[in-house]
Amino acid sequence: MQTINIGLFGFGTVGSGLAEALCSQHERILRRSGLSLKLTKIAARSLSSLPPQLAGVELVKDADALINDPSIHIFVELIGGIEPARTCILKAIAAGKHVVTANKALLSQHGKELFAAAAAKGVEVGFEGSVGGGIPLIKALKEGLAANKLLAVMGILNGTANYILTRMTEERLPFAEALREAQRLGFAEADPTYDVEGIDTAHKLAILMTIAYGMNISPQQIATEGISTIEPVDIEFAREFGCRIKLLAVSRDIGGAVEARVHPTMVPTAHLLASISGANNAVEFCGDLTGSIILSGAGAGRLPTGSAVAADVIDIARNIAAGAVGRVPALSYLPEQIVDRPIAPLSALSCPFYLRITALDKPGVLAKIAAILSGHGISIESVIQKGRRENEPVAVVILTHTAKEEAVAAALREIDSLDTVAAPTVRIRMLGEE
Incomplete structure (x- = not known):
């Protein structure tokens, strides 16, 4: 039985979810992969100790203790933000380690650099947890729909905004009150700007578009509007028109260009996206062979996102064991096939x-x-x-x-x-x- 050692940088919500997934599902993962996935070190400056179930895991203060440890095969970054995450990932790649991250802001802005570095070094980067929480959106695009020309990507990609709009719709709450409730329950940050103004959704759409169309795109190229101007009166009128208001990410391949936009949208109640409530996410992919496919589920949270990160760890571990590292390109397309494409103006x-x-x-x-x-x-x-x-x-x-x-x-x-x-x-x- 082969052991794959994992170093985890960050032990917040998602980091603790990953640790629980790897520990509680160890035997199941072993039966499915024939591999022992061992979390050996966790780097977290703010912690003085780890939970009892992680008694065999070494707690360190610095990511360099993971990067410089030759026994660690996979470096998992779950601290979020741009720096020091970017620098640490690049150092881990340079040290020959495979990387798993859920950092959508980093990937949407610096993904090209990180993926190029990984390809040059012959290591893999997994990022399933960066979009859609526990929903396997990345894998569906990279592998499940690999034979398709993607015609459109559309969906609800931010659980905070969807929770707020759901409460405004079901309880007739004003925006400010629904936001306060989301903050009290932990769905929204103290500064909710990224969520309610569509910025987080634009980061995630940029990642999906790169994989769907094999194109370079940054969040700054995506026309973005938020939900802070929506009032109860708009919710009521939407109800009269047989619609629900959702913050949608929308992209369509229109031939000469690609649409890329995030904005509130009135969605007819007959459409499946209209029924997605609370903090859930859902994405519709339209392939030329498959037609429309909708995937939905928990778009965030400790265990759902921890599950997605664990799936990447398992995939990479399987490839290491099989000598098949790089079997599937990180962005589905071969690196030289990812090109610039015109973005249709809003x-x-x-x-x-x-x-x-x-x-x-x-x-x-x-x-x-x-x-x-x-x-x-x-x-x-x-x-x-x-x-x-x-x-x-x-x-x-x-x-x-x-x-x-x-x-x-x-x-x-x-x-x-x-x-x-x-x-x-x-x-x-x-x-x-x-």
Whole structure:
């Protein structure tokens, strides 16, 4: 029986989940792989001791104690952030160690450098835990869909935002209150910006797009909007229209270019993504051979993400034992086949729109708004105004037929400049451009 030694850098939520998975499932992993996966050292500066079940594991303060230990085969980085994670991973690769990480921010911004270094050294980098928590999204793209041309990737990739929108929908809570609840339960950080403004989702979409299309892309190239402007009134109108609002990551291969966007979206309740609630994630892949496939489940958490990291450790250990390191390229495509591709500007998007205009309740206001929309070639499907408060602002909701993003943006600049419009118009794209 071969033993594969593992060094773990970071013992927070995911690190402790990985340690539990490797310990509690040791016999099962042995039966499945014929390998003994042994967690030998953990580097964590803030800890003075480890739990009793890790009695045989050495606690060290510095990642160099793992990197410089020739007996460790796999270096697992679970501290998050850019530095010192990037430097430590590069040092581990240079030392000939295989690497496993769940660091989506690092991979989305510096993945090209890390994967190139690993390929040059002949070691593997596993990163299943970086997107979708316990859902095997990376493996599905890299291997399960390898024969397909990926036509689209779309999904809910941030559990915090989805939890907030779920609470706003089911309990009619305002955004701020739903956010406070998410923070109290540990779903949201003290500074929730990355989650609620779509930045975390953009990092994850960049990783998925690289694998799906064999392309170089950074999060900065992805048009990104968050959910902080969504109000209960928008949730209620969505309900009336038979929709739910979700923060979606959307990418489509449209031939000459690839779409890349993250934004709140009205999703028809008949669509499976509309039913994903709480902190769960779900992603729809569309292949030219398979059609649509949706994977869903726990998108974060100690044991689900720990399970994903453990799966990478097992895969790499199997490849070491079989002499098959590098059998599957890290990004599915051969490194020389990963190329730059044009990103379609958001202004070129065509889809139906939900517009909530805060306008004074005066005669002729709606006619002016309709004329502006018409002047930009935007056709109105329906208009709803609830309540009347003479000479006071009320919500006027307009659903458009399919319209160009560029035209809608220009029309809203004109509408919001009217002296009868009291606040910036809320615009939510509707799933329906396909």
